[in-house]
Amino acid sequence: MNIYSHLVTLPQSCSPYTAHGVIAPDLWPQFTRIYNSSQFDSQDIMRETILKDWLKGVEWHIQMDQLFHDLDVFQKACISITEEVKKHSEPLGWKRCYTVAHVWLELMLDGWLLNQHDASSHWGETLSQSYNILADRLNRKISDAHLLDVYLRRLSWCKESHHLSRPNAVKEQMFILDKILPERLFNARFLEADLGWASEVESRAKQHFGQDLCTWVSGCEKGFDTFSKGLG
Numbered sequence: 001m002n003i004y005s006h007l008v009t010l011p012q013s014c015s016p017y018t019a020h021g022v023i024a025p026d027l028w029p030q031f032t033r034i035y036n037s038s039q040f041d042s043q044d045i046m047r048e049t050i051l052k053d054w055l056k057g058v059e060w061h062i063q064m065d066q067l068f069h070d071l072d073v074f075q076k077a078c079i080s081i082t083e084e085v086k087k088h089s090e091p092l093g094w095k096r097c098y099t100v101a102h103v104w105l106e107l108m109l110d111g112w113l114l115n116q117h118d119a120s121s122h123w124g125e126t127l128s129q130s131y132n133i134l135a136d137r138l139n140r141k142i143s144d145a146h147l148l149d150v151y152l153r154r155l156s157w158c159k160e161s162h163h164l165s166r167p168n169a170v171k172e173q174m175f176i177l178d179k180i181l182p183e184r185l186f187n188a189r190f191l192e193a194d195l196g197w198a199s200e201v202e203s204r205a206k207q208h209f210g211q212d213l214c215t216w217v218s219g220c221e222k223g224f225d226t227f228s229k230g231l232g
Contacts, residue, residue, distance in 0.1 A: 016130035021057020028151035
């Protein structure tokens with residue numbers, strides 16, 4: 001799941017810092033390494049309410065990704081799109097085509113959800129109003145200043161950008177992908193060479209898989225409160 005999809009899984013009544021946390025793993029370079037390292041003391045973080053709420057968002061993100069990637073409809077959609085990508089990019093090989101398909105599908109899902117939900121202004125405002133306080137708290141707790149700085153700059157870009165209100169257009173989606181995700185995927189720039197076939201792939205994906213995926217993501221917020229209470 002990508003940034004907007006993760007935000008949709010949260011109830012709009014949740015803490016703004018939880019909203020920051022739920023998109024952190026997609027924006028923070030080497031997040032898994034930092035999160036699992038000794039410098040990231042979750043017990044220390046849990047003593048402060050703002051960072052505790054942020055950590056709940058991070059944990060919710062991890063849980064949602066695990067469940068989402070196990071969905072039959074997601075796996076079928078990835079394989080279908082992989083085969084389409086492979087037709088136009090044979091030199092990449094099946095594994096790289098699958099990686100592109102996986103990321104592309106998650107970007108498509110963001111677009112489909114944006115067309116269904118009028119929540120973009122809420123989340124944009126939520127992220128913007130709480131950004132400075134979160135940045136201050138994280139700077140006190142996280143020692144890897146370089147990677148933290150990259151994360152906060154990306155988060156700043158995200159909160160101020162049109163990412164939360166862009167129309168679902170392949171060209172725009174590729175811009176978001178280029179801006180946010182590691183450059184090693186590009187090779188995915190080949191999609192810009194012929195937007196005609198790319199648009200057709202997206203149209204078929206939406207027809208066959210879009211509604212099921214959107215329905216699943218939109219229903220996730222019902223489980224957040226129970227999950228959050230379980231974290232203490």
